[in-house]
Amino acid sequence: MRKLIIWLFLIGICSATLQAEEALVVIGHSALQKTDLATLQRLYTGRVVSLDQQPATPLNLPPGHPVREQFLASILGQSEEQYSGYWLVRRYVGKGTPPQELPSPEEIIRSISSTPGAVGYLPLSKVPAGSNIIFKR
Amino acid sequence: MLAKFLLTLILALPLSSHALDLNWAGFGTAGYTISDQAYKYQRFIDDQGTFKRDSVIGAQVDLKFNQQWGAAVQAKLAPSDHSDSQWQGFLSWAFVSWRPTDDLLVRVGKLRVPLMLNTENQDVGATYDWARLPVEVYSIAPTTDYVGLSISKSWFVQEIEWNLDAYTGQATNYTRYYGREIRDGLSTPGSWFEKLDVRSSGLVLTARGLDNMFRVGVHEATISQPGGTISDIPYRPLAPGVGIYDLASGRNVAQLVAPFQIIGASVLIPGDIRLTSEYAHIKITSASRGMTRWGAYLAVSRQFGAWNPYVYYARTKSSAASLDLYRAINGNSNPMLPPALNNYQKLGADIVSPYDQSTSALGTSYRLAAHSLIKAEWSQTRTGIASSLIDAPSGGDSANQRINVFSLSYHFTF
Numbered sequence: 001m002r003k004l005i006i007w008l009f010l011i012g013i014c015s016a017t018l019q020a021e022e023a024l025v026v027i028g029h030s031a032l033q034k035t036d037l038a039t040l041q042r043l044y045t046g047r048v049v050s051l052d053q054q055p056a057t058p059l060n061l062p063p064g065h066p067v068r069e070q071f072l073a074s075i076l077g078q079s080e081e082q083y084s085g086y087w088l089v090r091r092y093v094g095k096g097t098p099p100q101e102l103p104s105p106e107e108i109i110r111s112i113s114s115t116p117g118a119v120g121y122l123p124l125s126k127v128p129a130g131s132n133i134i135f136k137r
Numbered sequence: 138m139l140a141k142f143l144l145t146l147i148l149a150l151p152l153s154s155h156a157l158d159l160n161w162a163g164f165g166t167a168g169y170t171i172s173d174q175a176y177k178y179q180r181f182i183d184d185q186g187t188f189k190r191d192s193v194i195g196a197q198v199d200l201k202f203n204q205q206w207g208a209a210v211q212a213k214l215a216p217s218d219h220s221d222s223q224w225q226g227f228l229s230w231a232f233v234s235w236r237p238t239d240d241l242l243v244r245v246g247k248l249r250v251p252l253m254l255n256t257e258n259q260d261v262g263a264t265y266d267w268a269r270l271p272v273e274v275y276s277i278a279p280t281t282d283y284v285g286l287s288i289s290k291s292w293f294v295q296e297i298e299w300n301l302d303a304y305t306g307q308a309t310n311y312t313r314y315y316g317r318e319i320r321d322g323l324s325t326p327g328s329w330f331e332k333l334d335v336r337s338s339g340l341v342l343t344a345r346g347l348d349n350m351f352r353v354g355v356h357e358a359t360i361s362q363p364g365g366t367i368s369d370i371p372y373r374p375l376a377p378g379v380g381i382y383d384l385a386s387g388r389n390v391a392q393l394v395a396p397f398q399i400i401g402a403s404v405l406i407p408g409d410i411r412l413t414s415e416y417a418h419i420k421i422t423s424a425s426r427g428m429t430r431w432g433a434y435l436a437v438s439r440q441f442g443a444w445n446p447y448v449y450y451a452r453t454k455s456s457a458a459s460l461d462l463y464r465a466i467n468g469n470s471n472p473m474l475p476p477a478l479n480n481y482q483k484l485g486a487d488i489v490s491p492y493d494q495s496t497s498a499l500g501t502s503y504r505l506a507a508h509s510l511i512k513a514e515w516s517q518t519r520t521g522i523a524s525s526l527i528d529a530p531s532g533g534d535s536a537n538q539r540i541n542v543f544s545l546s547y548h549f550t551f
Binding site for chain 2: 038041042047048049050055056057063077078080081082084085088089091092093094095096097100117
């Protein structure tokens with residue numbers, strides 16, 4: 001009986017952890033095709049500026065937003081400090097500015113629907129029906 | 138003139154743009170530095186303390202007209218590059234950029250030479266952890282700015298981004314000299330600044346990963362001045378066993394060609410320890426042939442949360458031939474000669490511009506927030522035969538000196 005309680009307790013902890021890390025989805029404007037992890041990493045670090053040979057505009061959530069932190073950690077493999085530091089140097093060596101920041105997932109969705117080439121990331125639960133999912137983690 | 142033209146071009150471009158994206162950012166450093174010596178080191182540092190060595194404030198505006206076309210202007214206020222007593226506004230960057238494909242970036246305008254690992258961002262102290270970039274290496278190039286063309290080609294090998302940068306352009310800059318007895322045109326000690334036209338070109342290969350960076354570059358600067366440049370300081374006999382090294386008898390050349398090479402790396406090794414090392418070498422065949430020198434440093438740092446302590450050792454040394462020439466001129470003092478001629482020899486020795494010094498530094502940065510940090514550093518510089526980074530006192534020289542320097546600075550971006 002005690003073993004069963006311990007097992008249930010451990011399963012509860014695991015499922016709570018899994019729920020905290022909701023899947024991330026990257027959506028793009030309707031004309032964009034599916035992409036891969038390496039290309040996304042390059043897009044959000046300014047090393048490529050196009051997808052499918054058309055101009056791309058990556059969108060970010062603001063620093064401190066939990067979804068942004070999850071995106072940086074799971075897609076770019078960086079902490080907020082590393083990512084901000086990277087763009088700080090890149091800006092001051094004259095090689096561009098960081099992606100535009102929008103305050104909420106809802107703003108990201110709005111911008112993507114109206115901006116050709118726009119790309120943004122969302123938690124799976126926030127993705128509207130019919131969205132163009134170009135990458136799923 | 139060209140900079141004005143480019144600025145006009147940058148300001149005119151938005152008029153034809155449909156969706157202008159404008160970003161601006163500012164940066165600054167308030168740095169206090171004091172040494173234990175009465176003479177000046179690196180222009181400003183002495184035992185009275187100074188804010189002038191490291192303090193700077195600036196701003197940058199980035200314009201994006203579309204995904205291909207952009208522009209940037211960076212201006213700063215810092216101590217003048219042609220006066221030790223004044224502050225001056227500088228236009229550090231002013232360029233139009235064109236990125237026709239992902240792997241090609243073309244920039245035209247006022248740009249900074251991709252020399253050492255931190256040359257392009259050297260004014261923004263928040264982008265590196267040292268209180269001051271090692272002067273033994275970062276002072277070696279005749280110019281860090283140019284107005285011209287830069288073409289950058291990039292490609293990826295797995296997660297490493299490779300960049301090949303080619304650039305060419307020209308700039309007017311100033312080289313500072315210090316005469317410990319007399320100076321050019323004046324019979325009192327002090328500094329003066331030679332205005333030079335520098336045309337530079339180069340090819341730089343950089344590899345960047347998430348944690349590591351490598352760079353190798355070959356550059357060439359062609360230096361000229363109105364009226365020409367003196368290329369040597371010949372010895373002129375006045376009587377048996379007595380003579381002077383005479384600048385006025387030096388050969389006048391229209392221009393000098395100065396090749397220089399750099400190699401550097403910054404790598405993260407196991408234990409989260411960062412090793413950074415750079416080496417630079419330049420050859421200048423002029424009366425100031427002490428500027429023919431090499432410089433190198435090795436830095437070790439490790440991040441502990443907000444703290445990033447570091448140590449480094451840096452060294453620079455002029456060529457043996459130029460140090461020999463300096464010693465010969467500096468030692469050519471003869472009681473049979475009038476004092477003015479003996480002072481003239483000291484002036485000649487100072488113009489040779491010898492370098493022979495090393496620095497050991499221990500410091501840390503502490504990140505207060507994402508956009509601000511403070512840095513503290515203690516360093517000790519030791520000179521050998523001489524160092525032109527020291528304003529040597531009258532009646533003495535810069536040989537065998539030991540300078541302790543303490544620096545405290547606050548760096549921010551916004």
